[in-house]
Amino acid sequence: MSKVTNILMVGVGGQGVILASEIVAEVMMRSGFDVKKSEVHGMAQRGGSVNSHVRFGEKVYSPIIKKGEVDILFSFELLETMRYLDYLCDSPVLLVNNQKVLPPSVTLGADEYPDTIPDLLRARYPGFELINALDTAQQAGNAKALNIAFIGALSRQFDVDQKAWKDAISSMLPPKLVELNIKAFSLGREH
Amino acid sequence: MKVLLSGNEAIARGAYEAGVNVATAYPGTPSTEILENMAAYKEIYSEWAPNEKVALEVATGAAIAGGRALAAMKHVGVNVAADPLFTASYTGVKGGLVIITADDPEMHSSQNEQDNRNYAKFAKIPMLEPSDSQEAKDFVKLAFAISETFDTPVFVRSTTRISHAKSIVELSDPVAHDVPDQLEKQPEKYVMLPRNARIRHPIVEERVRKLGEYADGLEYNRIEINNPACGIITSGVCYEYAKESFPDYSFLKLALVNPLPVAKIKTFAAQVKKLYVFEELDPFFEEQIKALGIDIVGKEVFPLCGEFNPTVAAEGIGGTQQTTTAPPLIDYLPPRPPNMCPGCPHRGVFYALKKMKVFVAGDIGCYTLGALPPLKTMDTCICMGASIGHAMGIDKALGDKAVGKAVAVIGDSTFMHSGITPLLDIAYNKGACTVVILDNRTTAMTGRQEHPGTGYTLGGEETKSVDLKALCSALGIDNIRTFYPYDLEKIETVLREEVARPEPSVIISEGPCVLHRRAGKVKQPPYSVSQDDCKSCKVCLQLGCPAIEWQKGEPKDTAYINELLCNGCSICAQVCTAGAIIRSDK
Numbered sequence: 001m002s003k004v005t006n007i008l009m010v011g012v013g014g015q016g017v018i019l020a021s022e023i024v025a026e027v028m029m030r031s032g033f034d035v036k037k038s039e040v041h042g043m044a045q046r047g048g049s050v051n052s053h054v055r056f057g058e059k060v061y062s063p064i065i066k067k068g069e070v071d072i073l074f075s076f077e078l079l080e081t082m083r084y085l086d087y088l089c090d091s092p093v094l095l096v097n098n099q100k101v102l103p104p105s106v107t108l109g110a111d112e113y114p115d116t117i118p119d120l121l122r123a124r125y126p127g128f129e130l131i132n133a134l135d136t137a138q139q140a141g142n143a144k145a146l147n148i149a150f151i152g153a154l155s156r157q158f159d160v161d162q163k164a165w166k167d168a169i170s171s172m173l174p175p176k177l178v179e180l181n182i183k184a185f186s187l188g189r190e191h
Numbered sequence: 192m193k194v195l196l197s198g199n200e201a202i203a204r205g206a207y208e209a210g211v212n213v214a215t216a217y218p219g220t221p222s223t224e225i226l227e228n229m230a231a232y233k234e235i236y237s238e239w240a241p242n243e244k245v246a247l248e249v250a251t252g253a254a255i256a257g258g259r260a261l262a263a264m265k266h267v268g269v270n271v272a273a274d275p276l277f278t279a280s281y282t283g284v285k286g287g288l289v290i291i292t293a294d295d296p297e298m299h300s301s302q303n304e305q306d307n308r309n310y311a312k313f314a315k316i317p318m319l320e321p322s323d324s325q326e327a328k329d330f331v332k333l334a335f336a337i338s339e340t341f342d343t344p345v346f347v348r349s350t351t352r353i354s355h356a357k358s359i360v361e362l363s364d365p366v367a368h369d370v371p372d373q374l375e376k377q378p379e380k381y382v383m384l385p386r387n388a389r390i391r392h393p394i395v396e397e398r399v400r401k402l403g404e405y406a407d408g409l410e411y412n413r414i415e416i417n418n419p420a421c422g423i424i425t426s427g428v429c430y431e432y433a434k435e436s437f438p439d440y441s442f443l444k445l446a447l448v449n450p451l452p453v454a455k456i457k458t459f460a461a462q463v464k465k466l467y468v469f470e471e472l473d474p475f476f477e478e479q480i481k482a483l484g485i486d487i488v489g490k491e492v493f494p495l496c497g498e499f500n501p502t503v504a505a506e507g508i509g510g511t512q513q514t515t516t517a518p519p520l521i522d523y524l525p526p527r528p529p530n531m532c533p534g535c536p537h538r539g540v541f542y543a544l545k546k547m548k549v550f551v552a553g554d555i556g557c558y559t560l561g562a563l564p565p566l567k568t569m570d571t572c573i574c575m576g577a578s579i580g581h582a583m584g585i586d587k588a589l590g591d592k593a594v595g596k597a598v599a600v601i602g603d604s605t606f607m608h609s610g611i612t613p614l615l616d617i618a619y620n621k622g623a624c625t626v627v628i629l630d631n632r633t634t635a636m637t638g639r640q641e642h643p644g645t646g647y648t649l650g651g652e653e654t655k656s657v658d659l660k661a662l663c664s665a666l667g668i669d670n671i672r673t674f675y676p677y678d679l680e681k682i683e684t685v686l687r688e689e690v691a692r693p694e695p696s697v698i699i700s701e702g703p704c705v706l707h708r709r710a711g712k713v714k715q716p717p718y719s720v721s722q723d724d725c726k727s728c729k730v731c732l733q734l735g736c737p738a739i740e741w742q743k744g745e746p747k748d749t750a751y752i753n754e755l756l757c758n759g760c761s762i763c764a765q766v767c768t769a770g771a772i773i774r775s776d777k
Contacts, residue, residue: 034358066501104527106741
């Protein structure tokens, strides 16, 4: 059986992690793969930790990824990246959006936000890449397109036609937001 | 056509394809999206019921009339609906009646992790358990068929990892179900007077026996013989976890989890050398299989608590190479719990209650986040509507010494769900309690659903809206006050006056959820902190607003407001004793 690809997408409520995972899952289904995707939503997620497991391959059983088997960690926020290192396989790809969202204990002054995260990740993982998706989104015209700009960077990891990504984005976003987000995707893919 | 659907979307689709006529639910994670998706099928009458008991009664009525009906709820919702459930098992149905129970192992969004398979056995009702979205759709259709064939309500049990996971589903065309024009009177079947119920009970027991035979013949209860050295009996998403870790072992995958296919279990047990039962939460299969005299390994190696995953299967069964996982790069990471939103109307109320140091009997909703630091102002939270009963019990236990000590806090949707009857108790039995209804005009916690107080139905139609003041007055509450939850002084004055009053009183906090689409888009200008005036006292931080940060600086550390997050609600400016928090446009 061909290997299943495991992508763990993590971030903070409100960053668009879930929509990003919906798009990746949709693209992989349209590309002929079996797909499963799982996340938890419920408690007022705004501001809370969010993660979504996306798996695709010839046949996928579990909707959640085993620890030690994540091929690609797709992280929208620096600190959130650090919570999931035990999920990573031996030679993972880490795409990390260079953004800090301060958790409550940091805003309250009780904890400090660790400032060495990119250096620590770079030192351990050759597959680490720091991406300024927020800049790319702003360049495309709106900071809220951060998630789609970031997906542009992720799309380089797969042998899937650009058109499949753009078709999925066009069909899953409100019509008035499509043009902006296609632009954000293209810029994100080029950078 | 193949599409990616969540388990909840697939359940709604299955009901649609089965020609369901009536669908009803009260929102509750992880079940909420079932009815939200059902409402998109205009052929189906879909509604938000005030609570799960009403939902099941409405669905049962529809089924007695010959319609196909579905009631959906989270696991603890079945507790609320348990009264009609146990006797609907006796009466049976005419049209199909399917009850979705969406359980929450791990308590991602729940107060307990009860295993509702027990309800199926307890109420003598068959239960199907899908493993993915395709089965979720297929099993809902099968459930309607079983319901009508065996004259019984049927459970379909989902869990968070089914409801909120997506997988590929092949769609089929819907088959319409026609409801007869005439109502058929069958009081001996539907009027459960003792003499009728005594006749129905043996019919129920015979039904369970026949369903056992059916289970043995059901193809979805599937034996997969591979390596006979190890056999695993499992169901639901646990099948996927075990299959992930042990694709080469033999499986008995149970679809109908109540009643169990006894002959099939015995056949499977005879075909494999070592037998495991891999089930989340209770040893539901294990106890029944052990009672058959079959040697099986279960809870000795698998946990009783929490949700499973493929690693739990691998570690419990063993024999596979354990993956080594990377150690953390930073030992302590600041946690990131969910938080009340910037501008949330609940924040000021909890700040005032904290200041008053009263005992807060709490309830279920976004405001339960008031229990977390820094507000940390909730002292009980057990189930929907319980806050009001708790306040009454506290009042009666302490007697004259109770005055001024406790307050009940409950949301508007929760009040509609289960708060009216305990408030009636307070009025009737003269409890000197203060009840605060946090009326944010929506069911916020589950994603802002309508309820009988919002003036809109699930389908978005305008409708009657409960007049909370008139309702409380009709129940016998004489002291009814209101406040605008962004006026701290008023909040505190009203709370102090009512808590001191040795009579029942209700205070209604009138402030819509800031995320509510009808709250109005007008965002107030944000506030900012004058670094010169800030006295570094940290009082504003005690509000736990995500927009307020603590900033290191020279000559002193000060508060700082993130203007992108600030909603302009002004509560922080009201607590600031230095007058350092000012509106940015001034």
